[in-house]
Amino acid sequence: MEQHSFEVLIVGGGISGGTLLYNLASHTDVKSMCLIEKYDHLDPLNSNAHSNSQTLHCGDIETNYNKAKAEHVRDSAQYMLNYIDNASNDPTLKRKYGKMLLAVGDDEVQVVKERFESIADLYPTLTEVDATDIADIEPNVAKVNGSLRSEPLHGLYNPDGYAIDYGRVTENAIDNAKSVSDKTVDVRLSTEATKITKTEDGFEVQLKHGQAIHCKCLVVSAGTYSLRLAQTMGKGLNLSVLPVSGSFYFGPEVLNGKVYTVQNPKLPFAAIHGDPDMTKPNTTRFGPTALMLPVLERFNAKSAIGFIESFHFTTGTAKTLFDLMKDKDIREFIYRNIGYELPVHGKKSFLKEVQKIVPSMKLDELDFADHTTGVRPQLIDEENAQLLMGAAKISDGDGVIFNMTPSPGATSAFANAAEDMVAVTSWLGKSIDEQSFERVFNVKPPA
Ligand SMILES: Cc1cc2nc3c(=O)[nH]c(=O)nc-3n(C[C@H](O)[C@H](O)[C@H](O)COP(=O)(O)OP(=O)(O)OC[C@H]3O[C@@H](n4cnc5c(N)ncnc54)[C@H](O)[C@@H]3O)c2cc1C
Secondary structure (H helix, E strand, O other): OOOOEEEEEEEOOOHHHHHHHHHHHHHEOOOEEEEEOOOOOOOOOOOOOOOOOOEOOOOOOOOOOOHHHHHHHHHHHHHHHHHHHHOOOOHHHEEEOOEEEEEEOHHHHHHHHHHHHHHHHHOOOOEEEEHHHHHHHOHHHHEEOOEEOOOOEEEEEEOOOEEEOHHHHHHHHHHHHHOOOOOEEEEEOOOOEEEEEEEOOEEEEEEOOOOEEEEEEEEEOOHHHHHHHHHHOOOOOOEEEEEEEEEEEEEEOOOOOEEEEOOOOOOOOOOOEEEEOOOOOOEEEEEOOOEEOOOOOOOOOOHHHHHHHHOOOOHHHHHHHHHHHHOHHHHHHHHHHHHHOOOOHHHHHHHHHHHHHOOOOOHHHOEEEEEEEEEEEEEEEOOOOEEEOOOEEEEOOOOEEEEEOOOOOOOOHHHHHHHHHHHHHHHHOOOEOHHHHHHHHOOOOOO
């Protein structure tokens, strides 16, 4: 008979849910756990390699991270690399690519020089590169028809960069969790949570097709849907979700590594970058675009209902959106991104962005990457009428956690799962096997 009660229930079969299941199964004495995923396979949405840029973010080339955030992301990324190296038994989950931050024009050159000054001590392998260096590393970036391009160029270069197939990491971590003996590690596909209720000794999670699962602790890592589920039990009511969809264009193999551009610090999304695609040989992926859409999943019109339920038309959201539109740079950014997805015109206007990275790129070399897209759950704090810049967690110390994970949520997944593991074991009165955790991650679990 199917079990309906567990010590821990995890909602969401993406990288956040998968890494927590692994941590609990492999490094704690929690005995029974279940992960549910509403689709019939794992990593169907944002963690899949088709939905994100596959970058292991370290804070070195992301100009919108301040120094503290850069350091935090760098340390979080190390968990991901350590898992792949020490526990996955699959080195193909990562691929080494140099990473460049490219500055084009005097203003950007200045920004990048100042950034190097402020963060260089965090990254021993990061160097400043001039136009000639860039031509050696990425000839198609620095040269047109064999000569250096005319604009001033400067950059930061880190040869120690990685692309990660986060979807396959999710599957690998869940397989590892399921292989632990003497525990119940249940993974249920095609199982959708609809409502959460607090009970005397834990939580009851109602499922779409009848029945319910009971658990002592609950972690909801349902990506764009986490806030909606939190709100079914009266949590996170001061927040609204602002889904920002990101799509890509495919081009020929023109880059040796990842090339990022200078980002607008007022925006929480990466500026358009070029990345060799890990899953599509001889292809460079350019993007992502950033298009606000009233859906929690791209190409799933029914997910508009979830959006309506978790976006509130309040003074706080209205003021936040009004303030965004008041800013000329942001307004133009929003309009440009709407344009990128229009037929014919979209490709032409996107070409200009690509040519900032690869000036010789031609229109007929670019193709809109169909169904290669994801949605970032940005959040609006309604009380403070503010767009939140990064990931968010609702955790009031009462046995339930909700994770909302825009970029770089995949990079930080194991680090975030380590925090959740500490909270869950402390609520359950269970313990963490520190030695086994340290053997994989090379650090002690967070305090
Ligand atoms: C365009 C784009 C580019 C990005 N690039 C990067 C990058 O380069 N590097 C990086 O680190 N991050 C990147 N990110 C962010 C990264 O993809 C996400 O932070 C990460 O995948 C989030 O993982 P998750 O498991 O929290 O959510 P998801 O992968 O969205 O998984 C949530 C899961 O929950 C399931 N679910 C939802 N509701 C329910 C329910 N009611 N019941 C059961 N299951 C449910 C969903 O089906 C889904 O499988 C990017 C994101 C986008 C959109």
